[in-house]
Amino acid sequence: MDLLALADFNLVARHGGFGKAARAAARPKATLSRRVAELEASLDVRLFERGARALKLTEEGRALFERTAILLTELDETAAAITSRGHAPRGRLRISAPLLFSQIAMGRIAAGFAIKFPEIRLEVTTEDRAVDMVEEAYDLVIRVNPAPDDALVGRAFLQDRLVAVASPDLPRSADTPVPAVVRGAIGQRQTWELATASGKANLQVDPILGLSSLVMVRDAVRAGAGVARLPLSLVSHDLLAGTLVHWGDVEGPGTALWALYPSRRLLSARVSAFLDHLKETFPKGTPEELAAYSAW
Structure with missing residues (x-):
């Protein structure tokens, strides 16, 4: 299987279309379309349903995307870790955080992180829903009392009641x-x-x-x-x-905020740096600590 063609397929699948993928990667649309067509021919399956206005993954395309997106990310992050050894973390970091935590604390947390790690491009979106980390290309999610998930690992960094x-x-x-x-x-x-x-x-x-x-x-x-x-x-x-x-x-169980990432993904230097930043921001992880921080 052509690894470069597979990477182009993941790029198109992640962005939901050839045009969007081409603009995001500054690549010719025709090149991406040709590479995906070659991959489909080599696998003898159709990976996308091509409508007049929309592009949709087939069942086979979705299975390929779900199984290879994490592997390609791990390859990229392994290469980045090797080439940047001894240097500050760099690259893009996408995080999804719940509404309330975002409103009262995330802006200041993100600002402190951006100042500490100027070579990381941090993007934070506010979502109370459980986002799909693979399909929506998130590196880290913050969730309140998350349900057990074999695909995710992480740590609780704040407790509340x-x-x-x-x-x-x-x-x-x-x-x-x-x-x-x-x-x-x-x-x-x-x-x-x-x-x-x-x-x-x-x-x-x-x-x-x-x-x-x-x-x-x-x-x-x-x-x-x-x-x-x-x-x-x-x-x-x-x-x-x-x-x-x-x-x-x-009465009842308390509230815990968890920082989660895919269990099969190599923990990147960017994610590790953000987890350490959360720990430094909330060393005790108590409700009073969050209240004092958000009152700033």
Whole structure:
């Protein structure tokens, strides 16, 4: 199999078309089309369905892309590691991070990393969905409480926990449901299990406001709309200032932020440098540490 033709096929598959791939790599479109056609002929399979306006991987093309993209990346990164031994990491680093963490901390983290490693071209996108690292060409993803995945490995670098908070002016009743602000769609009345200083307690709530981001939820709670369950890191300064009051810790597993990368991929110097940067930024990995960092 022609390795160069295979690399050109991966380039076209990653960018979703010959034109986009040609512009990204500064290569002639006709050359890429010819190389992919030669690869298809050598394998005796069609790798792309060529429509009038769209290019789509066939089942065989998708299987080839999924199995060879990581291998080609490892070859590139191995070559880069050998040629740059003793030098600072360089090249492109693509990261996907969740919305809340991006809003409160990622800008400053990325800036510090870019200053420390000027030869790395860092790109960060905000995604709450679980992106496909291979197909979307990400080197590292940050996820909240990720499900076990044999294809990914990594480390938890921050811990957080949910707390029930409200405005000091919001009355709390043991007999009637309390208005609540929730993330997402409004559902039926709920019972929240809380751990308080005096023991466990059940709080009856009536969701009256649904918002799409936790920052919006916090702002609505500050304004007195209701009680909400929010990460401690997001509200610790409000609790210290008295603009919000703590009604209890939410029972259940805590929240962990993980940095993940493909298990079969050689850990590049760029990814390793970013993991070290996260560890240096949050040496303890506590909610209070994240709160102090985001208040800068």
